[in-house]
Amino acid sequence: MNPTSHHQGSQRCGLDALGQFDEIVDVRTPAEYADDHIPGALNAPVLSNEERVLIGTMYAQESPFKATRLGAALVARHIAEYLETIFADRPRGWRPLIYCWRGGKRSGSMTAWFNLIGWKARQLDGGYKTWRRHVIDTLAERPAGLDCVVLTGPTGSGKTRLLQSLGAAGAQILDLEGLARHRGSLLGALPDRPQPSQRGFESALLQAIEALDPARPVFVEAESRRIGQLSLPETLLRAMHAGRCVRVRAALPQRIAFLLQDYAHLFEAPDDFGRTLERLIGLHSRQTIRDWQALIAAGRRAELFQALVETHYDPAYRRSSDSHYAGLDQAMTFDYDPTADDGHAQARALIAQLRVPA
Template sequence: MSHKPTTVADLDEFTVLIDARSPAEYALDHIPGAINCPVLDDEERRIVGTIYVQQSAFEARKIGGAFVARNIARHLDELFRDKSKDWRPLVYCWRGGMRSGSFVNWLRLVGWDAQQLKGGYKAWRAHVIEQIAQRAPALDLRVLCGPTGSAKTRVLQALAEQGEQVLDLEDLAAHRGSVLGAVPGRPQPSQKGFETQLMHRLGGLDPTRRVWVEAESRRIGRISVPEPLLQRLRESPVVEIAASPTARLAYLLRDYAWLGDDRQALADKLGSLRELLPKEVLAQWQAWALDGALTPLFEALMARHYDPLYARSQGRHLARLPNAQRVECEDLSDTGIQHLAARIAQLP
């Protein structure tokens, strides 16, 4: 049984990764594939922390030790009873300290070659940041831009279906990046969770082939695009989808039809624009929302909000927009998007 320091580079050597942190910590972010076997649950962690602050470290360890022993015993009984002697777990907590250390000691007493991740989750987090910083500048990006309603995300999906490499940041962020961009049934991940997914996605890309990505601002909902990737995106070649207003409106009415299912929620979302619009304009938009009148609402959003925002932001953020390749489009139906993607894929 080896007791050498185990680092992030050694992850593939183990049968299973065990995250010994609390469920709340695990939910925010964790090493992909790790299972959560907390030695302290969320409430127990709160209790121990309170005792540590209000009484002493000794009292906290005494109470916490009992929690930890019971929880580890339960995991051994319920999850690991059937594991053979050659089962090899790697355990981590926040910093590679007492939580994972206690777990490893018990597993080793049983006879398994259990190891503790040096530096814990913090070491993993540093690895994620480092990998994004290394991989993002090497990407051969092609940036799709166009005003809201140009079906950029659907074009990305069609490009992927046609064999092109795609980096769909809005899918990773579970948000479409606009005032109405929340995705039904998909809460946004934490910032750390997003970056872990991003690093994993970057690792699967072939650096010798181009990668299509949608033009994004610094923030996608409440998620921030990491600076190395944002800079690479802003300096990369641009392809602009020049769809007609009629095609864009038809696409928006089809793609955002679900907004009409909860009219009050739609009106409330529009309220976030109150600092940008005259009161009477916002009142009219919210009245349309409450009436389910999506056609005049989306026409007004395009003319008064989305298009001016696009005109201001893209020229400022995309260095190579003046030299963009423009692709005209009059049809953003499902078939039209497939044809549009095929045309884009043929560009040099």
């Protein structure tokens, strides 16, 4: 990708100038911003969700001139409001980068007004579409250079907790489930934390990968192609499949105890939990699902998780995509207690065993 460079006297610049600005301002609608945005950008929409639909409909069905005139009035009102509120305290030398969908009238209007005031505002050439192309192109190439150390192991072995402890101990990590806001299994949805859009996930993933030192190994948890509703880039999957592997092993009682901690929120809505298990009909008989639902109703949590582990998760793990990992045959086994209080000490022990610089 060759983003347009900043030229003297121009009010436009490319992505290569991102680091030169004090703030990035996204003037698209709240809905566009929520779907995806440049990480760290502030949303100051010059049209609301409803106003953008109104202007678009008027442009197509009534008159481009009338739509443009009304749009200009609405944009001007919003800019005036922001000058008296969210931008009221910006200093004289403030340098904002402003973008909209494709670098058109919405960002151009705010850029022009800000420069008239005396701020050194610039408009992102090509707008969000330039950013999106950058994300796609970079994720198709950058992950190929990662030296992955992949944590494998069955459900309940505490791979995510170990990964986070490795990060706290100074190792490089890539927390894919954290970025995806999902644990990657049927029961993996997080309470009150919906998953981002695919585009939002990819922007966050790119930011995380660009922060990594390619000369150092990066620990990552084994994942299938999808985490909840989100898909991993093919280049990243190939890098993970080619990486070194560590088999994380935990005793069954520790795994059950860990799952009881980590999935306690499921029992706050037992009916929903029971209905979720019905999605396993086809893999398991209706009677098996009814038995599990009865354990939920009776509050027999440990029995339920042991049944799920032994009957569903462990057999699924043995059939899983871990077979795609080339380093699995030579993998080191690491005994781990996910319920212990010495998580950081255990992480440091793994770093020492692998001789990975932290």
